[in-house]
Amino acid sequence: MRRTKQDTAETIHKLLEVARQHFTRHGYADGSLEDIAKDAEVTRGAVYHHFGSKKGLFLAVLELVQSEVAQRLEEEAARSEDLWEQLYLGCRAFVIVATEPNNRRIMLIDGPAVLGWEEWRQLDEQQSMRQLHEQLDIMQRQGYLKGIRLEAATHLLSGAMNEAALWLAQITDPAEAEQSLEDCLQTLRRLLDGIR
Structure with missing residues (x-):
């Protein structure tokens, strides 16, 4: 057939x-x-x-997860017309969405372990990091982020959010996880306000 x-x-x-x-x-x-x-x-x-192979199937699943995460980041950022608020909403969404149960293990735990750090980073660069870079580039072209190198800012913010998501993904106690997420989001807001 x-x-x-x-x-x-x-x-x-x-x-x-x-x-x-x-x-x-x-x-x-x-x-x-x-x-x-x-x-x-x-x-x-x-x-x-x-x-x-099993690894090929996992890679396809990881790409699907990353694509869905990227879509949600765009949707969240689009909730505001203000560029600074768009940046915060997109960054906030990444931390929240990456640590959701249906994404966390695939994206943050098994992804780097199965694919290796370099391949995992390349996938991250093609999705979330690309979106972050594009947002920062728009902001810089419109006169924001003066005196800040775009590549440095992209890598620093992306690294901070990835590390925060990895940290949050390891917390098993629900109350501690909720408080840690809130602390993380408040700190993220202050970090972004610091480069404003």
């Missing part, structure tokens, strides 16, 4: 959704391709056909 492009796209979409659930729940190391294939109602061969 010949498969259409639509059938293929649906299979890939279903595999990504099921794999995301498995990697979120069990992590990469304990995520089983057999279980993913079974829950997606495909053969293990179909997983290999579309993604090449």
Whole structure:
């Protein structure tokens, strides 16, 4: 039986959704391709056909997660017309969204461990860091951020937010996590106000 492009796209979409659930729940190391294939109602061969390996499937899931995070950052930043508020809202959204349960393990814990630091950083540069750079570039061209090098500011802010998200992702006590997130967001606001 010949498969259409639509059938293929649906299979890939279903595999990504099921794999995301498995990697979120069990992590990469304990995520089983057999279980993913079974829950997606495909053969293990179909997983290999579309993604090449378990790591290839994980990479595709990570790219999906990062793409969704990037979309949410844009939506949050767009809630304001003020450039400084857009910057804060986008940065705030990154910290919150990256630490949500359905993103945290894939993006912050397993991502760097499975792909290695350099490949993980390259993916981050293509998504969240790119958005941050674009926002800072717009602000600089409109007369904000005078005397600040764009590349330095992008790397410093991105590094601070990644480190904050990694720190928050390790906190297991809900009350402590909530207070730490609030502390982090207040500090982020003061940090951004400091370069205003």
